[in-house]
Amino acid sequence: MTRVLITTDYLRPGDDVDRYLRAAGLETTHRPLVGRRDPEELVAALDGVDAALVANEPMTAAVLSRAPRLRVVVRTGVGHDSIDVAAAARHGVTVSNLPGINANAVAEYTLGLLLAAARGLVQSARGVADGGWPRADGHELRGATLGLIGYGAAARAVVPLAKAFGLTVLCTTRVPESERTAGPVEFVDLPELLDRSDYVSVHTALTDRTRGIVGPDELRRMKRTAVLVNTARGAVVQEQALADAVRAGEIAGAALDVVTEEPLPADSPLRGVDGIVVYSHLAGQTAQARAAAGREGAAELVAALAGRPRHAVNAHLFAVPATTAETTAETTTEETA
Template sequence: MRVAVLDDYQQVAHRFADWAGLGAEVAFVDRPLPDDDAVVAALDGYDVVVAMRERTPVTAARLARLPDLRLLVTTGRQNAAIDLDAARARGVVVCGTDSPTNATPELTWALILAVLRHVPAEDRAVRDGGWQHTVGGDLEGRRLGVVGLGRLGSRVARVGLAFGMDVVAWSRHLDPAHAEGLGVRPVAKDELFATSDVVTVHYKLSDRSRGIVGDDDLARMKRTAILVNTSRGPLVDTGALLAALHEGRIGGAGLDVYDAEPLPADHPLRSAPRTVLTPHLGYVTEGTYRTFYGQAVEDVAAWAAGAPVRVLT
């Protein structure tokens, strides 16, 4: 059995699971695969592929060029970058793993505080011999607007309440009883963007939600308000966000996700003012990797034994 583990950017996957216990040939791919030919060249001849989240799409066209593939494991219980119908049609079993829910909310608050208190700028200033040249914002008594109050948004909301913030939320299918049970007030989308001091996005990406934060929403925000996105890049209109930042219409942005990942070296977000940028670190923690890779090995072993587990449909 030959197993390929994709997108091991940090070259750490071997540390988080007992790959040797599979008794298989395991290859770790530590570079992005930018196109169909690169994917096929890297994965040709492999029986099993382990995909890290949505870093490398597994499309119908790519599956058609990988005739030896029999098992595809994705970290997480869903992956929009995998064509499940095409996999099923080709007899490829697709399995997933559990997804810890603490890591992304924790990074969300790291970004909120980094933007609000100008942490990267002050860090650079201290290293350059400077001292105190910005004035940070406050959280207590301010309003947190949560776009999407699911598993992750709810955790972010609870922390906002602990900081003494007034927390409001909106989504297309928001359950008012769930929100009120958390101590969160449901509001209309327009009100959320117009009145919040911090807006944080926790929404599932789909055709309907793509661009759910657009120019009209950004135009409603206070000039001092900040936007944080640790969910998916295409949920926010990048062009509209860049314009709002360059024109000083919002106070800043903390971003962990982007339309294209890895973010191209010449992407305009890299030089946008009042931003804190991280390279999709939301799920990149030791605890999450132990779950992802540990259960990926379990998935492979179970499939090899003829009893697949955590099969995605």
């Protein structure tokens, strides 16, 4: 019987996803990932497994090389930087994601972070909890400018919400002009976006090109009153540079739903910086988004096992020489939710 490993932590034995997979004739095993997992534990969990439904499980080249039966990996989300897709292709493993599955959740959350930053909501609540009664002035979003780095499904979903709040929206992206359909958005290059924006929101995939793309030079271009928001991937932003910029008053602050290492380490430079608020990677975590991801992830897994994946991110790497595959993998997916 075909065996499926499920590590996404909100999927449980006996739930709708489990019943769907079993009805398709698959044998399921649940090993939910909570926090970090030793690679040897993952290798052991993959022993004898044909397909895996995973969240942010680190499917490295070393792990994939020790899972000889594995044929399919489906990521129950959008970003797939935790999976070595080129190595997967070399081992004959199809890797799929679920593009746009949590776009609405991420878009709403992004506006929540903008509002919280503009009105100092976290600082106010902390002050009251500490026995005070903070009364600092906030700022209205109406009339301000929002810059979006990236033009994936989540960024596109942010646009109508931002416009409803009266924000002017700028965007920088490598998406071709023929595919730019989000309505009243002005497309500019990154330096101009940084110069003009009151809020900069990151929505780009993590690739070799985008890793650390927001660094000291970019932060210095931003307004001193500007706020950086990141709901994409932590490593897009250089964290030490961000901490230094906020401490120096080069920008007003940051609202980060993602960080380079999660959970946030005790020695992170982001800790203890007034103006930086770190959240626990919640942007896509709604009941609706999780339910959709479970259903769509299971359907994609069944389709991929049948040789008909709909959202394979490494199909172009099969039967390609290793050096070419590795180069291509770096430039394939530029935007994410």
